[in-house]
Amino acid sequence: MHAFSSISAICEKKKSWAIQQESQLKEFVQNSFTGRLYLMKQNFEQEISEVKKEIREAKCKHNVKLFCLKESKVALKCLIEDLRDVCELQEEVDGSDEGTTYAIGDTSTDQQKTRKEFVETLIQAKQDVDKVEMAKDELCDELKQMKQKLDTSEKMRMELHDELERVKQDLDNSRKECALLQAKGLPIKQCIERKQPTGSVEVTVSQYHRFSIGxxxxxxxxxxxxxxxxxxxxxxxxxxxxxxxxDSEGQTVCRMLKTAFRKGRMFTVGHDGNVWLSGISMFDSDFLAIVPISHYAEYIQGVKAELKAKGITEDTIDQTETVEGIFIVDGP
Structure with a gap:
């Protein structure tokens, strides 16, 4: 009934199309619409071919077909058992005096067992399918969780990467600032160790004195x-x-003393509130006027050693600097 109903529905649809086409054709003929008739003829051949094709396909799709299956004793027994509920078995005489037999056999325990096993097999198969579906769902959930963890890890990795880039940039900036401070002669260590108060130094050269650099x-x-x-x-x-x-050595020591004074490493304020020399010897003109030349040489070497201990050597000073002059150095 379903097959013939589907075929009938398609035929009715195409029948309505044919009636519409016939009505339009009559209208064109009555009104002598030659051009429209020509165009209608051109399209009609293609449209009628499509109509015939759809009707043929409808018959093929909705036709009742015969299927032949291979012989199976299990399937035959199950079929006989089902037929007993709706059919009556006919006796067939085979010419023997031993009585009659049923052509399709009789119901036995083996048949019932076969059907029972068949049903159990189907139930077991359905349970196996359900287990597989459940396992698949669990795997899908686990895969989603792993994906979320992976996304979180990737996000954390990107954040750490950005943080590392910022730290690297800060480190580069710190290095540049440190290099700039060193270039200006103001290292942090020197700023901390600088204890010399604000003062000035005046260097003069006199030709009328035994020790002419003052x-x-x-x-x-x-x-x-x-x-x-x-x-x-x-x-x-x-x-x-x-x-x-x-002389050359005296001028060198003078430049070294000026460098030490400029860096704030010569003087400091003592516990008594007075300004004192800090680890560097200084002899005035009265003392130098009476000391032997050998003592002066020892004094010069001692001053060099004291200045070296404070990081002032001949290699760290400007050998071309003018000896004479006045400059002021601010304290910390």
């Missing part, structure tokens, strides 16, 4: 900073003088 360091009264023994307390200013010979 150094005069001058400090005015001031307030001690946090690098001095008593921050916030006043300190007394002072004037300290020294002299050197005007």
């Amino acid at each position: 150094l005069l360091f001058t400090f005015h009264d001031g307030i001690q900073t946090r690098y001095h023994p008593f921050p916030g307390q006043p300190y007394k200013g002072s004037t300290i003088a020294g002299r050197l010979k005007n």
Whole structure:
């Protein structure tokens, strides 16, 4: 019934199309629409071919077909058992005096067992399929969780990568700043170790003195900073003088002393509130006037050793710097 109903529905649809085409054809003929008739003829041949094709396909798709199956004793027994519910078995005489037999056999325990096994097999197969589906769902859930963890790990990796880039950039900036400070002669260590108060030095050269290079360091009264023994307390200013010979060695030592003074490594404020030399010897003109030449040579070597201990050597000074001059150095 379903097959013939489908075929009938398609035929009715095509029948309506044919009636519409016939009505349109009559209208064109009555009104002498030659051009439209020509166009209609051109399209009609293609359309009618499509109609015939659809009708043929409908018959093929909705036709009742005969299927032949290979012989199976199990399937035959199951079929006989089902037929007993709706059919009546006919006796067939085979010419024997021993009685009659059923042509299709009789129901036995083997047949019932076969059907039972068949049903159990189907139930087991369905259970196996359900287990497979359940395992598949579990694997899908686990795969989703792994994907979420992977996405989270990737996100964390990107965040760590960005953080590493920022740290690297900060490190590069710090290195540049450190190099800039070193280039300007203001390392952090020197700033911390600088304890010398604000003062000035004046270097003069006299041709009328045995030790013609004179150094005069001058400090005015001031307030001690946090690098001095008593921050916030006043300190007394002072004037300290020294002299050197005007030869190559004397000029070198003079430049070394000026470098040490410029870097704040010569003087400091003592516990008594006075400005004192810090680890460097300085002899005034009165003393140098009476000492032997050999003692002066020892003095020069001692001053060089003291300056070397503070990081001031002949290699760290400007050998072309003018000996004479005045400059002021600010304290910490």
